[in-house]
Amino acid sequence: xxxxxxxxxxxxxxxxxxxxxxxxxxxxxxxxxxxxxxxxxxxxxxxxxxxxxxxxxxxxxxxxxxxxxxxxxxxxxxxxxxxxxxxxxxxxxxxxxxxxxxxxxxxxxxxxxxxxxxxxxxxxxxxxxxxxxxxxxxxxxxxxxxxxxxxxxxxxxxxxxxxxxxxxxxxxxxxxxxxxxxxxxxxxxxxxxxxxxxxxxxxxxxxxxxxxxxxxxxxxxxxxxxxxxxxxxxxxxxxxxxxxxxxxxxxxxxxxxxxxxxxxxxxxxxxxxxxxxxxxxxxxxxxxxxxxxxxxxxxxxxxxxxxxxxxxxxxxxxxxxxxxxxxxxxxxxxxxxxxxxxxxxxxxxxxxxxxxxxxxxxxxxxxxxxxxxxxxxxxxxxxxxxxxxxx
Amino acid sequence: xxxxxxxxxxxxxxxxxxxxxxxxxxxxxxxxxxxxxxxxxxxxxxxxxxxxxxxxxxxxxxxxxxxxxxxxxxxxxxxxxxxxxxxxxxxxxxxxxxxxxxxxxxxxxxxxxxxxxxxxxxxxxxxxxxxxxxxxxxxxxxxxxxxxxxxxxxxxxxxxxxxxxxxxxxxxxxxxxxxxxxxxxxxxxxxxxxxxxxxxxxxxxxxxxxxxxxxxxxxxxxxxxxxxxxxxxxxxxxxxxxxxxxxxxxxxxxxxxxxxxxxxxxxxxxxxxxxxxxxxxxxxxxxxxxxxxxxxxxxxxxxxxxxxxxxxxxxxxxxxxxxxxxxxxxxxxxxxxxxxxxxxxxxxxxxxxxxxxxxxxxxxxxxxxxxxxxxxxxxxxxxxxxxxxxx
Numbered sequence: 001x002x003x004x005x006x007x008x009x010x011x012x013x014x015x016x017x018x019x020x021x022x023x024x025x026x027x028x029x030x031x032x033x034x035x036x037x038x039x040x041x042x043x044x045x046x047x048x049x050x051x052x053x054x055x056x057x058x059x060x061x062x063x064x065x066x067x068x069x070x071x072x073x074x075x076x077x078x079x080x081x082x083x084x085x086x087x088x089x090x091x092x093x094x095x096x097x098x099x100x101x102x103x104x105x106x107x108x109x110x111x112x113x114x115x116x117x118x119x120x121x122x123x124x125x126x127x128x129x130x131x132x133x134x135x136x137x138x139x140x141x142x143x144x145x146x147x148x149x150x151x152x153x154x155x156x157x158x159x160x161x162x163x164x165x166x167x168x169x170x171x172x173x174x175x176x177x178x179x180x181x182x183x184x185x186x187x188x189x190x191x192x193x194x195x196x197x198x199x200x201x202x203x204x205x206x207x208x209x210x211x212x213x214x215x216x217x218x219x220x221x222x223x224x225x226x227x228x229x230x231x232x233x234x235x236x237x238x239x240x241x242x243x244x245x246x247x248x249x250x251x252x253x254x255x256x257x258x259x260x261x262x263x264x265x266x267x268x269x270x271x272x273x274x275x276x277x278x279x280x281x282x283x284x285x286x287x288x289x290x291x292x293x294x295x296x297x298x299x300x301x302x303x304x305x306x307x308x309x310x311x312x313x314x315x316x317x318x319x320x321x322x323x324x325x326x327x328x329x330x331x332x333x334x335x336x337x338x339x340x341x342x343x344x345x346x347x348x349x350x351x352x353x354x355x356x357x358x359x360x361x362x363x364x365x366x367x368x369x370x371x372x373x374x375x376x377x378x379x380x381x382x383x384x385x386x387x388x389x390x391x
Numbered sequence: 392x393x394x395x396x397x398x399x400x401x402x403x404x405x406x407x408x409x410x411x412x413x414x415x416x417x418x419x420x421x422x423x424x425x426x427x428x429x430x431x432x433x434x435x436x437x438x439x440x441x442x443x444x445x446x447x448x449x450x451x452x453x454x455x456x457x458x459x460x461x462x463x464x465x466x467x468x469x470x471x472x473x474x475x476x477x478x479x480x481x482x483x484x485x486x487x488x489x490x491x492x493x494x495x496x497x498x499x500x501x502x503x504x505x506x507x508x509x510x511x512x513x514x515x516x517x518x519x520x521x522x523x524x525x526x527x528x529x530x531x532x533x534x535x536x537x538x539x540x541x542x543x544x545x546x547x548x549x550x551x552x553x554x555x556x557x558x559x560x561x562x563x564x565x566x567x568x569x570x571x572x573x574x575x576x577x578x579x580x581x582x583x584x585x586x587x588x589x590x591x592x593x594x595x596x597x598x599x600x601x602x603x604x605x606x607x608x609x610x611x612x613x614x615x616x617x618x619x620x621x622x623x624x625x626x627x628x629x630x631x632x633x634x635x636x637x638x639x640x641x642x643x644x645x646x647x648x649x650x651x652x653x654x655x656x657x658x659x660x661x662x663x664x665x666x667x668x669x670x671x672x673x674x675x676x677x678x679x680x681x682x683x684x685x686x687x688x689x690x691x692x693x694x695x696x697x698x699x700x701x702x703x704x705x706x707x708x709x710x711x712x713x714x715x716x717x718x719x720x721x722x723x724x725x726x727x728x729x730x731x732x733x734x735x736x737x738x739x740x741x742x743x744x745x746x747x748x749x750x751x752x753x754x755x756x757x758x759x760x761x762x763x764x765x766x767x768x769x770x771x772x773x774x775x776x777x778x779x780x781x782x
Contacts, residue, residue, distance in 0.1 A: 009400070009405050009408050010434060018400060156747065165749070165750035166750070229626070236718075237604040237716050238716070238751050247710040248709060319710070327628035353649075355637050356547065358557070360629050
């Protein structure tokens, strides 16, 4: 039973909770034997059998005799999630590209569409129309209606209704994108912040699977972060999530569009990286990535050229570690392409400087394994969260 | 059922969970009728009756006919927690004072001891001996053994075993205070950070009872913070909690003992307040409080004298709001004595400047209602958390 007991539990809720827990376990960890499920969920085998029978009748799982027998005695049946049973649609509205995918239980990608768009050329109606068309096409290909849609947007999003308050790099303000898409497709839609969803994705299917307390930090044009605490995404009032990129780290620094001066984004975003690399602002992403890849081969040079950039990365991370005490930091976006020597040194600096880091032991810092797919995978998981919660 | 379903629930856990939920409800909200408990816990009346009967048999609650009848029909019996049934001891190891109290269910203080100590004169063995003596005396007065001890320390504390990693203002480093006290008194001991416990206390019994997402920020010699998210304390890896005071806000600022430059503590701690008020560093607390009280009567003067101080308070809070998105900020310690005009202006600045604040609506900012007792009350709640969890 998790967290503080503030409400009672009725017997009918227990069955629903256990069914969701079992389905979520299969979704995250893949096919498992009944015996494994019993152990992992802490339930007895007759309860597992009843739950599996129920899910089989609903077409959500199938069972088969495992090919590899373990130990003596009757083999425990293998329970497999049915990828196509309750497909969701995931939408990643990026600054330069939009991606839509159909995703099944277990994270299986069942189909997709993507297209480029010019920076600043993503007016909401155009994006909506194209996304809706892609969703309809994918639904037709699936041969069955998707049950929910999850959307990632690079901005401040109200969870309750999918209102995009500010998405500066899309030039969106007060766009009710969740409601618009839901009305258009007559499906429940959840909208989340891209970095928050990236963190969720890395936690469930990426570099942070083994960690319960993580910070995902991603830098592209903007800088965003997702925080997972005790295995669950950190969400504050109204479901709003952290805008780590707008933590002020340098009050004597550059002006930020948000109205503050010296936001972390101004020191570790794409522009700052271009300055450090002596590239012109607005350089193509491929150019930045190539320069970083070349620097990775010259560690001393990398250390020297990125010294200032790394200093601001370490300073902000020291603050983040002192505030939310993660065990693992996952670097995403352009930060995932930083030369390894820089990543290692930043992790050492943060471990040494933060009070919490000194107490908790050396901070682990790794790069994203999902790369550019992180937000899309997170959008699918956002939709699945609701599928399981609504049993 | 709260948060992400990651484990199953066995029927025997449900009864224990519901018993703890009922007891916790009485502990937090005081005497309630069976009907109120049924509504608030979402359980039917026969389940409530069974639970209350069980708790009555254990001597934890009693029932009585309510004096004020509401509506027609048979009156619902009033369930009262028995304050003396499972008393805990709460210990607040402050920089200049130590307080020990015996506390019963419902937060009733059943007895107490406190004594002053010189700054820097609190060596662990001396504190331990005095605390142990006070605990033994209080146990004798209670006439029954206390069941658990909760301890507040102004430092970085490892929850698992009560190791105090660093408590700079006590000059403690690596002191296993929890284990020492537990060995001495043969009772389970939990140790927490003072600001974290202050936040817990304000949430359960103080200024933040009506809010689920709060930040408690307290400044004395040091600056600390406690964060409550979705009604539960934010705890990162190893149970470590945020050291908000060591968020770097001014990289060109003063050196901090932690090794960084420009920590928030250096800009809004006691020394910074003395500088703003033109008091000599190390001025008596009473002197600072008197000066702030006098300034409160001259709002224009207060605004002017505290402009710089308020600016750093607002900058750090903007960061905190952007990271954890609280709905309410509770100011404790010396910050609770700031002139109201300053508090109002800081709240307005933070609401305007933080991206999350702009989206979530005006940030509420209030001063602590528990004052100097916040950490002590929180220490008692830390102990009770375990009492209920181990039901």
